Amino acid sequence: MHEPAAIQDQIPENHCYGCGPENDRGLQIKSYWTGEDETVCTFTPSPHHCAGPTQYLNGGIIATVMDCHTICTAIADGYRQAGRATGTGDKIWYATGKLDVQYRAPALIDEPVELTAKILERSERKTHLQCELKSGGRVCATADVIAVRVPDNW
Numbered sequence: 001m002h003e004p005a006a007i008q009d010q011i012p013e014n015h016c017y018g019c020g021p022e023n024d025r026g027l028q029i030k031s032y033w034t035g036e037d038e039t040v041c042t043f044t045p046s047p048h049h050c051a052g053p054t055q056y057l058n059g060g061i062i063a064t065v066m067d068c069h070t071i072c073t074a075i076a077d078g079y080r081q082a083g084r085a086t087g088t089g090d091k092i093w094y095a096t097g098k099l100d101v102q103y104r105a106p107a108l109i110d111e112p113v114e115l116t117a118k119i120l121e122r123s124e125r126k127t128h129l130q131c132e133l134k135s136g137g138r139v140c141a142t143a144d145v146i147a148v149r150v151p152d153n154w
């Protein structure tokens with residue numbers, strides 16, 4: 001069961017191309033908690049998100065949705081660790097320190113892709129996450145991500 005609100009809809013003032021509700025030309029992905037350390041996201045590609053062959057999803061878009069899904073997970077986790085509801089009180093921001101994507105199989109352009117993110121480890125300054133992206137029922141990409149806490153004027 002998903003929590004009622006997407007993580008991105010609780011984070012204020014986010015203009016990010018991949019996950020910002022304020023970016024009307026962006027991808028506007030939505031992520032949801034499914035467990036204490038796990039989130040999911042479903043992204044439906046548009047035809048112009050294609051790779052060279054029109055039936056496959058562009059690798060940069062794959063990296064972007066994995067980046068945004070994991071960093072938003074780290075941000076929401078930061079609020080949880082602080083004992084606050086996401087988006088309340090002083091802002092908590094994380095930026096991508098490392099995004100290591102393995103492309104394992106082509107992802108289809110005409111089907112939604114399913115992402116999961118898992119928090120492996122957290123400290124005050126950084127969160128280590130793993131992300132998996134599935135298309136057509138098979139794992140097409142995995143990513144190892146370091147989210148680094150940054151000041152809210154970053």
Ligand SMILES: CCCCCCCCCCCC(=O)SCCNC(=O)CCNC(=O)[C@H](O)C(C)(C)COP(=O)(O)OP(=O)(O)OC[C@H]1O[C@@H](n2cnc3c(N)ncnc32)[C@H](O)[C@@H]1OP(=O)(O)O
Pocket residue numbers: 011012013014015016018019067068071072075091092093094095096097098123125126146148149150
């Ligand atoms: C409200 C609106 C919300 C808005 C919501 C926004 C959601 C945005 C989602 C998309 C996110 C993006 O694309 S963000 C855009 C892409 N990313 C960037 O532009 C980041 C550019 N890089 C930087 O600004 C900086 O290098 C940082 C912040 C990553 C690190 O800065 P720093 O100040 O030098 O930090 P530093 O002390 O070195 O590192 C802190 C800890 O992280 C570790 N660390 C840092 N980088 C790495 C790394 N590549 N691999 C392993 N570990 C690393 C360090 O070892 C250290 O661990 P320890 O010693 O503590 O153990």
